[in-house]
Amino acid sequence: MGKDFQPRNAKCDFDRETATGKISMAASAHPIATDAGEKILREGGNAIDAAIAIQFGLNVGEPMMTGIGGSGFFMVYHAESKTTKIFDGHTRAPKAAHPELFLDKKGEVIPFKERSTHAIGVGVPGILKAMEAARKEYGTKPLAELIEPAAQAAEKGVEVNWVMEEILNTFDYRLGDHAKELFMPGGKSLKEGDVYQKEHLAKTFRILQRDGIEAFYEGEIGEALISTLKELGGIMEMSDLRDYEITIDQPVWGTYRGYKIASSNMPSAGGTTMLQILKLLEGFDLSKYDAKSWEKYYLFTEAMRIAFSDKIAFSGDPEVGDIPLKGMLNEEYLAERRKLINFDRRNDAVDFGNPWAYTGSKEIKVVRQMFEPERERSETTHFTVMDKWGNIVACTSTVEHPFGSGIMVNDYGFVLNNELTDFDAMPGGLNEIQPGKRPVSCKTPTIIFKDDEPVLTLGSPGGPTIVGSVFQTIVNVLDFGMDLKEAIEEPRIFNSTGPLIGWEAGINMEAKGEMEARGFEFAEKPFPIGNVQAIQVDREKGVLYGAADSSREGKAVGLDE
Structure with a gap:
């Protein structure tokens, strides 16, 4: 080390x-x-x-x-x-x-x-x-x-x-x-x-x-x-x-590149959202990109936006509500969601998906919250x-x-x-x-x-x-x-569904500029x-x-x- x-x-x-x-x-x-x-x-x-x-x-x-x-x-x-x-x-x-x-x-x-x-x-x-x-x-x-x-x-x-x-x-x-x-x-x-x-x-x-x-x-x-x-x-x-x-x-379980991952289950949405992001990224060969490349930042940001759109819409306490957990981690569902990533620009069509279609459960109404x-x-x-x-x-x-x-x-x-x-x-x-x-x-x-x-x-x-x-x-x-x-x-870097990308000092500024050219907005100053x-x-x-x-x-x- x-x-x-x-x-x-x-x-x-x-x-x-x-x-x-x-x-x-x-x-x-x-x-x-x-x-x-x-x-x-x-x-x-x-x-x-x-x-x-x-x-x-x-x-x-x-x-x-x-x-x-x-x-x-x-x-x-x-x-x-x-x-x-x-x-x-x-x-x-x-x-x-x-x-x-x-x-x-x-x-x-x-x-x-x-x-x-x-x-x-x-x-x-x-x-x-x-x-x-x-x-x-x-x-x-x-x-x-x-x-x-x-x-x-x-x-x-x-x-x-x-x-x-x-x-x-x-x-x-x-x-x-x-x-x-x-x-x-x-x-x-x-x-x-x-x-x-x-x-x-x-x-x-x-x-x-x-x-x-x-x-x-x-x-x-x-x-x-x-x-x-x-x-x-x-x-x-x-x-x-x-x-x-x-x-x-029981933890929520997932896989990524041959590894098994256990993480927090509902009512913590953290584990499910993290696994969704990793499964979205698994469809790309990240080793092709430098760790400070705009392509990496792009993939990270769009994967976060897709997963957090689902997190905000579909997370809850499983003791009280029906959570479409299986649908959110379904491979076919995530393959469909992955198509929102285009490498051209920030995809304004990113929103929550329909994991209910992969669970056999009844779809529920989503109530949007103010940011x-x-x-x-x-x-x-x-x-x-x-x-x-x-x-x-x-x-x-x-x-x-x-x-x-x-x-x-x-x-x-x-x-x-x-x-x-x-x-x-x-x-x-x-x-x-x-x-x-x-x-x-x-x-x-x-x-x-x-x-x-x-x-x-x-x-x-x-x-x-x-x-x-x-x-x-x-x-x-x-x-x-x-x-x-x-x-x-x-x-x-970090982005959920809001307009701004949070970032830490030390990210590649040329890559940041490339992202901005593709429609992304960054917070004025870096923060931890x-x-x-x-x-x-x-x-x-x-x-x-x-x-x-x-x-x-x-x-x-x-x-x-």
Whole structure:
């Protein structure tokens, strides 16, 4: 794994962000979290144990991205049984939620900024129950031991890094009063190098160590959560917490160039959309093109536009609606969709297709939603672990947008998500708000297999851009032959169905000009897209490679014994 590439961020620390190991590996977006996972691995824990410790560590180091007030898709590959499961801790709508929750008295959509920082936007958190279910099935250590590294870090105090400073400078308007007290003492945002104390979060962790997650779903932490929301006009009740249930799902499976791919299944549309993009690209010989060619950017953009048109129209919670999943991944359907790619110019005819024709199910009405740029700017985190037994965890967890709803539970030190805003604001479609329902997500934790053995696992944060970050990293490895870190650092582009292509500094400007000549529009300035954490397995050499993305203060660590 060489250093002969240009990182996507000037703050890249190659030594911290890459690692090799002979028996185990962990990678996350913050050193506190990776160190927590490493400690558990060194003490004999498995990947499931270490991943839980990492999640608690991220609540300390990346509170604006994730935490116990949010949700996550906790994917586990169990080596002994060769099975892959997703412990789906996605948020659910409270019982009092209804399809018109985000419409005002005139029937118009409440602006995103308002509805995403209001107590009505908070969904029932699920990450704790997902991790606990995985621990009970596969883990080897008690929950209290897995929380301990994060609890100690919270008590010690946390140094603000450049990532948090940038997020605070951009999204401080999202913070509620209690969150401002912690992150903006005296009315001024914390800066890089500042150390701030998290005694309230540490107290919460100690309660969870003593009483288990029941303290959250049935006890004092949950009561404080509901009390906080009630003060702010929320609709969640203690019964919503008590009755919350995770699901244990099969991943969505697909193939790409001889590899088998497992990824997140509905209600996360990320896996299906990513697989659609890869299958569209599989019809082209990408090796003919340079990694910075306009042809590559063209194929990537049109494949994203085609897949995201379907994603927006046909994704939903399979517990509630009939999702045309088989049709969306049907080879004949995708071959027909591939014909929209012409290499001449941006195809204005790109829209959602008719996957229902390939499922035998009844076609449903598609309700188009208004485009809201700020809604696209969600944040999340991804981490991954592989242990000496070959078990793998790939988890994408979130509080949704930066600092979630901005609502911090009084005296308990964690912010609450705003994930109900992932539902369609306009009712009538597959993703309309209903009680107990899960909103559509784009989380894409992914494991790739060759000859039924895992060879690569990865994921990313970034709302809809998650899909773009994951598929581009896969293509960089499998089609362009890049090593893992190089594949992550290759500048990315992103487009869903909106008019603008997001892009990162370092893309080929001549190729960008060629794309513009073909009718594509690019955002005025580049910006970071995603934050991939990944582990690659070289079975011939008996080596694991880990890499963290330079767009945050990520860390990878490998163990040789």
